[in-house]
Amino acid sequence: MKQRIAVYPGTFDPLHNGHMNLIERCTTLFDEVVVAVLRNSAKRPLFAGPERVEMIGEQLANLPNCRVESFSGLLVDFVDQMNACCVVRGLRAVSDFEYEFQMALMNKRLNPRVETLFMAPKEDYTYLSSRTVKEVFFLGGNLEGLVPERVLARLQKRKAEDGL
Ligand code: PNS
DSSP states (O other): OOOEEEEEOOOOOTTTOOOHHHHHHHHSSSSSSEEEEEETTTOOOOHHHHHHHHHHHHHHHOOOTTTEEEEEEEEHHHHHTTOOOOEEOOOSSHHHHHHHHHHHHHHHOOOOOOOEEEEEGGGGGTTHHHHHHHHHHHTOOOOOOTHHHHHHHHHHHHHHTTTT
């Protein structure tokens, strides 16, 4: 039978528990989930692409039908390369909708074979974003329960290295 493969794309700078919750729920819906890290983001990431991939790989170690890859270029081309049928995106709030809707429709136009599935995050994480994680961390706030411990350790290492 044909495998149902989903791609969960993002910048993941860094991965947080809202992402992890979505990934874990996706693994029960699809035969395989490919977490796809955008390599060359215009957002000037805190962590370089390979480090984001490594961080995610460590977190996925216990999820057998899930792996991490990086990509550049068009998402729909990457989805084709993976033989995937679907892009999964989290929709936290109404404010996410416009950007996500534009992206889903553009992707559909570029490759009508690819569907986009929107998932609501677990309610504990509806306010969580990588941007707020970084801001709270560098201002000394408590991120317990919001990011995986390994991610927190990487943030602490980065802070120490950069003398921040
Ligand atoms: O975590 P993010 O930054 O919201 O993820 C955005 C991402 C990586 C899904 C998006 O920027 C993307 O798909 N980039 C690849 C370029 C692309 O395919 N653009 C056309 C769709 S509008």
